[in-house]
Amino acid sequence: MRALLNSRLMAIVAVAVIAAVLPEFFPSTYYYRVAALVFVFALAGIGLNLLMGFAGQVSLGHAGFIGIGAYAVAVGPTHLGLPPWLSFVAGAALSALVAFLVGRPILRLKGHYLAVATLGFGILLSIVFNNEARLTGGPDGMAVPHLVLFGWAARGSETWYWISAASFVIGASLALNLIDSPTGRALRAIHDSELAARVLGIDVARMKLTVFIISAVYASIAGSYLALFNGHITPEVSGFLRSIELVAMVVLGGMGSIMGSLVGSAILVVLPQALTFLHDYEHMALGLILMGVLIFLRGGVVPSLAAMFARRRP
Amino acid sequence: MAEFLQFAFSGLTVGAVYALVALGFTLIYNASDVVNFAQGEFVMLGGMTTVFLTLAGVPLPLAALMAVVVAVAVGLSLHRFAIEPARGANSVVLIMITIGASIFLRGAAQVVFDKRFHSLPPLLGNEPIRIGGASILPQSLVVLAGSVVILVLLWVFIDRTLFGKAVIATAANRLAARLVGIDTRRMVSFSFAVSAAIGAIAGILVTPITLTSYEVGTLLALKGFAAAMLGGMGNSIGAVVGGIMLGLLEAFGAGYLSSQYKDAVAFLVILVVLFVMPQGLFGRAKIDRV
Numbered sequence A: 001m002r003a004l005l006n007s008r009l010m011a012i013v014a015v016a017v018i019a020a021v022l023p024e025f026f027p028s029t030y031y032y033r034v035a036a037l038v039f040v041f042a043l044a045g046i047g048l049n050l051l052m053g054f055a056g057q058v059s060l061g062h063a064g065f066i067g068i069g070a071y072a073v074a075v076g077p078t079h080l081g082l083p084p085w086l087s088f089v090a091g092a093a094l095s096a097l098v099a100f101l102v103g104r105p106i107l108r109l110k111g112h113y114l115a116v117a118t119l120g121f122g123i124l125l126s127i128v129f130n131n132e133a134r135l136t137g138g139p140d141g142m143a144v145p146h147l148v149l150f151g152w153a154a155r156g157s158e159t160w161y162w163i164s165a166a167s168f169v170i171g172a173s174l175a176l177n178l179i180d181s182p183t184g185r186a187l188r189a190i191h192d193s194e195l196a197a198r199v200l201g202i203d204v205a206r207m208k209l210t211v212f213i214i215s216a217v218y219a220s221i222a223g224s225y226l227a228l229f230n231g232h233i234t235p236e237v238s239g240f241l242r243s244i245e246l247v248a249m250v251v252l253g254g255m256g257s258i259m260g261s262l263v264g265s266a267i268l269v270v271l272p273q274a275l276t277f278l279h280d281y282e283h284m285a286l287g288l289i290l291m292g293v294l295i296f297l298r299g300g301v302v303p304s305l306a307a308m309f310a311r312r313r314p
Numbered sequence B: 001m002a003e004f005l006q007f008a009f010s011g012l013t014v015g016a017v018y019a020l021v022a023l024g025f026t027l028i029y030n031a032s033d034v035v036n037f038a039q040g041e042f043v044m045l046g047g048m049t050t051v052f053l054t055l056a057g058v059p060l061p062l063a064a065l066m067a068v069v070v071a072v073a074v075g076l077s078l079h080r081f082a083i084e085p086a087r088g089a090n091s092v093v094l095i096m097i098t099i100g101a102s103i104f105l106r107g108a109a110q111v112v113f114d115k116r117f118h119s120l121p122p123l124l125g126n127e128p129i130r131i132g133g134a135s136i137l138p139q140s141l142v143v144l145a146g147s148v149v150i151l152v153l154l155w156v157f158i159d160r161t162l163f164g165k166a167v168i169a170t171a172a173n174r175l176a177a178r179l180v181g182i183d184t185r186r187m188v189s190f191s192f193a194v195s196a197a198i199g200a201i202a203g204i205l206v207t208p209i210t211l212t213s214y215e216v217g218t219l220l221a222l223k224g225f226a227a228a229m230l231g232g233m234g235n236s237i238g239a240v241v242g243g244i245m246l247g248l249l250e251a252f253g254a255g256y257l258s259s260q261y262k263d264a265v266a267f268l269v270i271l272v273v274l275f276v277m278p279q280g281l282f283g284r285a286k287i288d289r290v
Helices: A002-006 A008-025 A029-054 A063-080 A084-107 A111-131 A157-179 A182-192 A194-199 A204-230 A240-253 A258-296 A301-312 B002-032 B039-055 B060-086 B091-112 B138-160 B162-172 B174-179 B184-210 B216-231 B236-257 B262-276
Strands: A147-149 A152-154 B129-131 B134-136
Touching: A008 A029, A008 A157, A008 A258, A029 A157, A029 A182, A029 A204, A029 A240, A029 A258, A063 A084, A063 A111, A063 A204, A063 A240, A084 A111, A084 A147, A084 A204, A111 A240, A111 B216, A111 B262, A152 A157, A157 A182, A157 A204, A157 A258, A182 A194, A182 A204, A194 A204, A240 A258, A240 A301, A240 B091, A240 B216, A258 A301, A258 B060, A258 B091, B002 B039, B002 B134, B002 B138, B002 B162, B002 B184, B002 B216, B002 B236, B039 B060, B039 B091, B039 B184, B039 B216, B060 B091, B060 B184, B091 B216, B134 B138, B138 B162, B138 B184, B162 B174, B162 B184, B174 B184, B216 B236, B216 B262, B236 B262
Parallel strands: none
Antiparallel strands: A147 A152, B129 B134
16 A cells, blocks of 8 residues: 555556556446546646645636636637637636636735635636636526537536546646656756745746646636536636635645645545535535544645555555 | 715724734734734624623623733633644645634634623713714724724734844744744744734724624625735734725725625725735835846
């Protein structure tokens, strides 16, 4: 187990194998649906984890990028006549552009100031999605056409399970590659001490901007998947609560742990489904569990468990 | 002119509430470095507890007092059972813990109370006062007066008593405060209690105007946090000025530009201010020591 958690390549392979075998145990398509959502949010989580766990920059507005990706695949085909796949690419490109433009001034801020600036940015985007009803359908949202590739339409929970699981595996491999590259080492240096990193000759502002753009693209892709999979989209996907949920996923799973993103996403997607039997007490239980995990496993689930295993078997 | 006055008064009223929430943030932040996103829930608890106690037949003043006591108890337990056990955790983890607490409190409120909107009878009646063509609800004046009283009391207490000096010392340097014999843990609990009380009072005062429900806390916490950052985190005067500015921006934005985009106006200004002054209006630039 320890070797699995430590060896990054093994972890990827393990997830791929589990993802391939898991559907054997699904009693109904509902399980495909929940599992697909877990992978989709984990994908966004990877991006945010690169930003938070490796570059050490908080973002309380990442759902804004999810919103851009989601509305791109909705607005593109409906209003602009673009094919869905092109809208998907355009959404990712637009997210990268927006991240590039706002990233430089925002990332100059530190700590809680950065938090409130990203928060404001995310809220601005969700207000736009809410109010530009002509394009976005306003608070009621709008329908999203199916993704069609070479005459084949991607629809149904099962299809989207495979698409999102594969995308997660690819996304996680790319992220792990990035972490082991000079860029990744530079990011970790920034996390430990921005000043020391600068003294070493790392272009801190450019590194932060690069990882901000990468994380925006991850979120945008996840947003597009979410919209295509659900077939309907409302401004709620880009709201403040979604941003908080994303941060919670990263923190719960473990900042700086790519596999942690998957665990965090699994907790926050499955838990509300599992707690519905509590009816009115659902939110109380959710809040308590969130607090409990963070208090007792404050490094996040994956790093804390890895440390525990390491201690038991020296 | 009448329009201008009207917007200014409504902005000041809402701004006073934001200022009190921001002040609560600042008190806790100064004592413990924790950004408490459950701050808005204190406002909700103040309003909702008062509403339900008066519905149960308790006279309003007593109900209000009991509501403040309930909020203080919740604030103290938040510190004792959620923040204290996680001491030394990363600041993002601490923020998420307070968000967990706020989800829990909201969930509890929807079980203990209900999911509907409630109001309280205004203290000085419903007859609007006309000033320069603008009409003001008497309750707005109550909110403003109440906020001023809280600020003055807090200032006198912090500035004029030995206990207050210990609070300042803890905020300035926790280790040094401990070395001169100040029980810093008690100071942190105290700051949670006072923040909770301030939030609850704000909630009671503003409920006749804005109504209350189990979920009003989220947005208030967000606005209060933004106001505190606008003023410069850790600066009490900044928090008050930031809160009032935020209220005015929203009111004028809604009045003159677009009511749909009033929150957008407020956050746009915050972003611009932070781009120009990265430490907020009253914050001092931090210099990294090597």
